Amino acid sequence: MTQTLALTRAQLQTFLDGDFGPLGGDFTVDRAEMDGLTLRLKSSDKFLRPGNTISGPAMFALADVAVYLAILSRIGMAPLTVTTSCSIDFMRKPEAGRDVLAHTRILKLGRTLAIGDALLFMDGLDAPVARANMTYSIPPDFKRA
Amino acid sequence: MTQTLALTRAQLQTFLDGDFGPLGGDFTVDRAEMDGLTLRLKSSDKFLRPGNTISGPAMFALADVAVYLAILSRIGMAPLTVTTSCSIDFMRKPEAGRDVLAHTRILKLGRTLAIGDALLFMDGLDAPVARANMTYSIPPDFKRA
Amino acid sequence: MTQTLALTRAQLQTFLDGDFGPLGGDFTVDRAEMDGLTLRLKSSDKFLRPGNTISGPAMFALADVAVYLAILSRIGMAPLTVTTSCSIDFMRKPEAGRDVLAHTRILKLGRTLAIGDALLFMDGLDAPVARANMTYSIPPDFKRA
């Protein structure tokens, strides 16, 4: 593992806003450091589901993109890194009208396999709304930064 | 458990197209029977991620909505049923340009807890691209059909 | 994938009773076919936990060994195949005094990765007590049968 980030917060945001594709515009990288990354899902009515709460798929997307970017921040621009599994628990009802924040942690960063997790919070509230465990496959021919 | 469906395929589709909210228009209920439901995610560029493949969040959404509808088909219109957990494995790369189908199975249908799973296929192909295990919480005050 | 089993039911049982190690004696391979394997955990007081019910670890062990053997039945004697993840839901309270049966399904059998699941039943009862999704890593230098 490198001791400095391979991609900065600004570089990750540029990737989200450009090559990442149609989902990228919903997210802001609030923080990217060696010990973790914070990704923000901007509040929008399009993420609501019956009950005026944020949908499971929107929270899954937040957790997935957050850990994916955390991996890229460590190894460099390997966009073909793909999610291989996720286990997510929805622990509390998320309130509509607030952004959602994902705080990530990388637990393993192997040559072709990365494992991380994310804890999700409503912006301004203390109790986590969800937690997610994610695993990713890194292309074997990727040359790390 | 009732021996006939509480909601028909057509009633589920009407719910998707109306009260379900902004995500509903992406899905078609192909089949709804006592032994399971098939939900279709209509192919669209908006579901793509880097690598020209279907994004994890889009597949999560398909699995989640499919099992949710399968539960409603059995107990009646309880839209406030919420996902409490999901574990999903992405097993093969989904090809862009095809619809994705989720075939569901209900394994437990308790008073306030339902458990089901979904196997996801690209339309026309045999090998599953993902499997998902889902659990849901049914509102305790819901009166079943 | 081969179209016949690489290891028969009897060969798997011999492995369990010998090289598998101290856990092997608790299990019987009831069935091993191309479409799945059934493994039996023999009822014993040593698997009980408070509440006079079968412990979670005992059920995990049953699911894990069942899918592991199902993989070996397909690829041959690769004992260093290791579990990389498991997601298990305990759906109903298992009654003490009955054997537990795991019925497996293999969903992906790649060169170095295998994915399967197991549905667990108390012997003689219809409703599943648990379901488990398992992934395994196959040694890359293993030569298949």
Next chain:
Amino acid sequence: MTQTLALTRAQLQTFLDGDFGPLGGDFTVDRAEMDGLTLRLKSSDKFLRPGNTISGPAMFALADVAVYLAILSRIGMAPLTVTTSCSIDFMRKPEAGRDVLAHTRILKLGRTLAIGDALLFMDGLDAPVARANMTYSIPPDFKRA
């Protein structure tokens, strides 16, 4: 949530050594505090599997018992609290001949539902060997300390 533990480290150890049942003797409670609990699985040949490594079921048992005890340390002696789900990733090969330690975290402590996780380490080594997410059902009629 109480601000002091309902059960001390010594009380939890007494429970493990007595009423918990046959699995209890394999574990030592190293630490029990409001912010988490550390449980030790004592090294033994009986936990080995092919490859001279610690079996998945042994690590599952450690994670499961650790989070269970962490919940009891907070709410009091509710032994009929049962595991409802677990998702575990085995991240590195555990070396035989060392104890395994589980460090727990409680993420939700509701009236009838508790959610926690555990990170597992070989004693003396820095990189985690496994992580586990666990959910539990607390008997609804249990009166908390």
